[in-house]
Amino acid sequence: MKKLRKRKLGDWVFDIIIYVILIALVIVTLYPMWYVIVLSFSNSTDITKYTGIVLWPERFTLGAYQMVFEHPTLMASFKNTILVLLGSLPLSIILTVLCGYFMASKGMLWKKAVVGLIMFTMFFSGGLIPGFLNIKSLGLYNTLWALIIPGCISVYNSIICKTAIETIPESLSESAYIDGANDIQVIFKIILPLIKPTLAVLTLYYGVARWNDWFQASIYIKDTNLLPIQNIIRAVLLENDIALNSAGVGDNFNTYAETLKYAAIVISTVPILCIYPFLQKYFTKGVMIGAVKG
Amino acid sequence: MSNLVSFGKRAGQDFKKNKYKYLIVLPVLAYFLIFHYKPMYGIVIAFQRFRASVGISGSPWIGLENFRRFFNDIYFWRVLRNTFTVSALTIVFSFPMPILLALIINEVQVKWFKKTVQTISYMPHFISMVVVCSIINSFCQTNGILNEMIVFFGGERTNLLSEKEMFYPIYVISDIWQTIGWDSIIYLAALSGIDQEQYEAARVDGAGRLRQIISITLPGLLPTISMLLILRLGSILSVGYEKILLLYQPLTYEVADVISTYVYRKGLVDADFSFSTAVGLFNSVINIVFLLVANKVSKKMGQSGLF
Numbered sequence: 064m065k066k067l068r069k070r071k072l073g074d075w076v077f078d079i080i081i082y083v084i085l086i087a088l089v090i091v092t093l094y095p096m097w098y099v100i101v102l103s104f105s106n107s108t109d110i111t112k113y114t115g116i117v118l119w120p121e122r123f124t125l126g127a128y129q130m131v132f133e134h135p136t137l138m139a140s141f142k143n144t145i146l147v148l149l150g151s152l153p154l155s156i157i158l159t160v161l162c163g164y165f166m167a168s169k170g171m172l173w174k175k176a177v178v179g180l181i182m183f184t185m186f187f188s189g190g191l192i193p194g195f196l197n198i199k200s201l202g203l204y205n206t207l208w209a210l211i212i213p214g215c216i217s218v219y220n221s222i223i224c225k226t227a228i229e230t231i232p233e234s235l236s237e238s239a240y241i242d243g244a245n246d247i248q249v250i251f252k253i254i255l256p257l258i259k260p261t262l263a264v265l266t267l268y269y270g271v272a273r274w275n276d277w278f279q280a281s282i283y284i285k286d287t288n289l290l291p292i293q294n295i296i297r298a299v300l301l302e303n304d305i306a307l308n309s310a311g312v313g314d315n316f317n318t319y320a321e322t323l324k325y326a327a328i329v330i331s332t333v334p335i336l337c338i339y340p341f342l343q344k345y346f347t348k349g350v351m352i353g354a355v356k357g
Numbered sequence: 358m359s360n361l362v363s364f365g366k367r368a369g370q371d372f373k374k375n376k377y378k379y380l381i382v383l384p385v386l387a388y389f390l391i392f393h394y395k396p397m398y399g400i401v402i403a404f405q406r407f408r409a410s411v412g413i414s415g416s417p418w419i420g421l422e423n424f425r426r427f428f429n430d431i432y433f434w435r436v437l438r439n440t441f442t443v444s445a446l447t448i449v450f451s452f453p454m455p456i457l458l459a460l461i462i463n464e465v466q467v468k469w470f471k472k473t474v475q476t477i478s479y480m481p482h483f484i485s486m487v488v489v490c491s492i493i494n495s496f497c498q499t500n501g502i503l504n505e506m507i508v509f510f511g512g513e514r515t516n517l518l519s520e521k522e523m524f525y526p527i528y529v530i531s532d533i534w535q536t537i538g539w540d541s542i543i544y545l546a547a548l549s550g551i552d553q554e555q556y557e558a559a560r561v562d563g564a565g566r567l568r569q570i571i572s573i574t575l576p577g578l579l580p581t582i583s584m585l586l587i588l589r590l591g592s593i594l595s596v597g598y599e600k601i602l603l604l605y606q607p608l609t610y611e612v613a614d615v616i617s618t619y620v621y622r623k624g625l626v627d628a629d630f631s632f633s634t635a636v637g638l639f640n641s642v643i644n645i646v647f648l649l650v651a652n653k654v655s656k657k658m659g660q661s662g663l664f
Contacts, residue, residue, distance in 0.1 A: 074565075081461055084461055085474050088537075089473075092480060092481060093477060093480075099488075099492060115506075117502075158385055158388065161384065162385040170374075172371035172372075173371070180394075184393040184394075186648065187397070188396065189395075189396025190396070190634060191625070192402070192634045193397070193398075196409070197395050213392050216388055246378055246381055271483055277599075278599055293485050293487045296487050296488065297487045297603065301487070328488050335484075343475070346542055
């Protein structure tokens with residue numbers, strides 16, 4: 064009896080420690096984002112008064128958000144990011160499915176060679192300058208195509224797709240072949256409907272990668288009006304590019320010059336943060352495949 | 358000769374039978390050839406004194422001169438040391454964190470709490486590097502939150518990102534923040550594969566929960582941990598440029614400049630194309646050798662390797 068009670072007390076302490084650690088983790092994870100949100104709902108004079116941990120805006124205002132929507136450079140950069148997404152997502156998904164289908168198919172004489180050629184690019188690349196010179200020689204430099212085409216297939220994502228296709232019973236596609244269907248019809252009529260969850264996760268992965276990319280644009284794009292949102296945030300927040308700041312319009316620009324930056328961060332980050340929780344249960348598979356099979 | 362004929366015949370039959378499959382992979386193959394293999398051919402400029410105006414065919418060949426220049430470069434040891442240091446620090450401090458988190462999350466019995474913690478812990482993975490670094494930058498300013506704490510404990514206000522000795526702590530702590538949740542997914546998946554009956558048996562034998570973690574859960578995770586660790590060790594000399602490019606300043610180059618950022622500055626800022634390519638190639642070759650070794654070791658130890 065005594066032993067039982069003792070163990071229960073131990074369990075209690077154990078549980079408390081676990082919950083305290085996890086709640087601390089949640090706070091530490093969320094606070095930086097919360098801080099940005101609070102600043103985005105403040106005005107520039109108030110944030111100079113914020114010291115230490117800020118929990119709530121001094122005077123709640125939507126002024127900074129209004130500024131974002133009136134700021135020509137920011138709006139142009141949002142438009143560029145969306146254009147890149149619209150162009151690259153369909154391309155990525157189509158090519159990834161094709162690549163995954165080929166990898167999952169059996170019996171081709173050249174399969175090993177082709178798959179080997181594709182996989183090799185995971186481990187070795189031409190590097191920064193040869194890649195840059197290639198984009199220049201293809202005439203893609205300083206166009207949005209340089210942000211759409213390079214990187215539109217990830218081998219890693221193709222392997223995720225291949226594994227999803229492999230879970231479909233072969234008898235399904237075989238009976239389709241007997242009915243006279245070719246591989247393209249099999250992909251559209253049988254494979255695609257059955258791997259919808261995987262397609263959703265792949266869309267998320269590709270979308271997030273494009274939406275968050277700044278490096279590709281920083282080397283392939285020269286004109287400011289073609290830069291995506293991340294590069295503008297970088298210019299404004301990390302390099303204090305004044306020219307970009309004063310490009311804003313409106314009489315009360317100075318009131319929100321500082322907080323405008325944070326509003327831009329919120330607008331560029333929140334959409335993704337609202338989407339990923341819905342696909343959470345599918346993450347496990349992809350991560351496992353990635354770590355085990357490269 | 359007959360071999361060749363029969364091969365030709367086989368190839369013909371194969372092509373007839375699988376023509377749609379080859380048709381399907383054609384655009385994919387074209388992409389890889391144009392955007393991956395063509396730049397690989399471009400590596401030859403590492404052995405040239407390349408001038409963009411005359412191209413690869415017109416530029417003079419200089420053998421290993423660029424590599425010699427790099428090995429004698431005053432920054433050679435600096436970038437090598439920094440690359441190794443940044444990588445080693447993340448292995449020592451960041452790598453174990455997701456394991457700990459997975460162990461802790463695994464102990465939570467309340468389902469909604471478990472799921473909420475997981476969802477929130479994945480969040481940093483989806484925040485862009487630019488935004489993460491902007492927040493770091495904002496926290497490290499002289500009037501930022503970190504300085505408030507330093508002042509509270511009697512320290513002096515400084516811009517932390519300009520301080521050489523602060524670079525590694527900032528890099529590593531933010532790295533933990535970014536990766537702890539997402540990287541725990543794989544361990545949680547491995548944990549779900551552990552036979553639950555073992556826990557029953559341990560409870561009957563009177564083992565406490567800590568005891569169960571040490572004797573059942575941790576050994577169950579060991580194969581995953583050792584495989585990931587070996588692969589991580591294999592990429593010890595590959596440190597990405599994104600975060601460092603966004604966080605370092607000339608004041609911190611001494612500790613923060615790694616091979617990849619050096620390649621970036623030499624190539625795109627100084628436009629020393631051939632030299633930059635040579636440094637990049639040196640790094641790629643080392644990485645691939647290390648990875649092959651790591652893969653071998655992983656297989657020797659009975660784990661599944663990469664290939």
